[in-house]
Amino acid sequence: MGLEISGVSVRFGGLHALDDVSIDARGGMITGLIGPNGAGKTTLFNVITGVQRAASGRVLLDDTRIDRVPAHRRARLGLGRTFQRLELFGSLSVRENIRVATGALPRSRREATVNQLLDRVGLGDVADERADALSTGVGRMLELARCLAAEPSVLLLDEPASGQDDQDTARFAALLTSLAADGMAVLLVEHDMELVMGVCERVHVLEFGRLIASGTAEEIKNDERVRVAYLGEEVPA
DSSP: OEEEEEEEEEEETTEEEEEEEEEEEETTOEEEEEOSTTSSHHHHHHHHHTSSOOSEEEEEETTEEOTTSOHHHHHHTTEEEOOSSOOOOTTSBHHHHHHHHTTTSOHHHHHHHHHHHHHHTTOGGGTTSBGGGSOHHHHHHHHHHHHHTTOOSEEEEESTTTTOOHHHHHHHHHHHHHHHHTTOEEEEEOSOHHHHHHHOSEEEEEETTEEEEEEOHHHHHTOHHHHHHTSOOOOOO
């Protein structure tokens, strides 16, 4: 179970934003998706969530094909996503932000879910603070809590460690590990290589819209193509 992307291509005019990309993110695992800026990572997320239509390929969520399903229905089928830019209701409290996100749940479960999520992501002490008063790192945790409120089976995270300090990132890594332990599939786009290599069991690497490598974190770290394309190293001839 989880997410499977097969042969996805996206073209913007003559530009191949994605070229025959096939990756997966399995339940119970944290999977990394890395690459330089402009590699096609966010475009792939947009295809998965229905924001961008692919020229070809298919997307399966828990063995169900969803690439022809409207974007709003994909969330109800178990797909959750966060964005590079924080998407919070600044004038609402932390608790109210999470409560809004429980709208698809039965009324009888909503308040209990809010309290459970406040505890799980460690936001109980700031539950009544306005979202626009939070630091970026704490805001990232709130964004994740709101995403979890819909009870997704697959979680897409687009640069979630941006703006976090070392302590925030350590807490975030522990939370991701616990979510995967619960059976969730986590697909992580991130430039913090220490975080990626520390929590991801498998990593996919994009460059100019093409998949250039897939493997364990250790395999990716030692892959010469990745070291040249993304990690910025010069490999001797």
